[in-house]
Amino acid sequence: MNILINNRSGVPIYEQIYTQIKNHIISGAVSADEMLPSIRNLAKDLRISVITTKRAYDELEREGFVYTVAGKGCFVATKNTDLLREENLRKIEEYMQEISVLADSCNLSENDIIEMYKFISGEDYV
Numbered sequence: 001m002n003i004l005i006n007n008r009s010g011v012p013i014y015e016q017i018y019t020q021i022k023n024h025i026i027s028g029a030v031s032a033d034e035m036l037p038s039i040r041n042l043a044k045d046l047r048i049s050v051i052t053t054k055r056a057y058d059e060l061e062r063e064g065f066v067y068t069v070a071g072k073g074c075f076v077a078t079k080n081t082d083l084l085r086e087e088n089l090r091k092i093e094e095y096m097q098e099i100s101v102l103a104d105s106c107n108l109s110e111n112d113i114i115e116m117y118k119f120i121s122g123e124d125y126v
Helices: 013-027 039-046 050-062 081-105 108-120
Strands: 066-069 075-076
Touching: 013 039, 013 081, 039 050, 039 066, 039 108, 050 075, 081 108
Parallel strands: none
Antiparallel strands: 066 075
16 A cells, blocks of 8 residues: 655645545455554654554544554454445535536536546547
């Protein structure tokens, strides 16, 4: 699992770790019951504080993405696909809202947006 920290972004480091691990879990890049890197090892690899890494792991556990086994480590929780799907739908709605605002500012029609989507997704259309 590859995690990259961007020190220039305004996003806190713990949140960058949290988001990237969560995205790996949602995408299936890491599977249920797979062990995550230890908090200490991840902190060492990323050259950050153990406290920062622990905060990210705690947030993932609080939201049900991982679970901890005392003395063994942190593992990916079994996915609740309905919950993950709902979360992704919420994200899509947020992005669509942003697209709508940008489209209005550029005087793009709904058909223009649909055509852009088809082009980007590689759909063949006439």
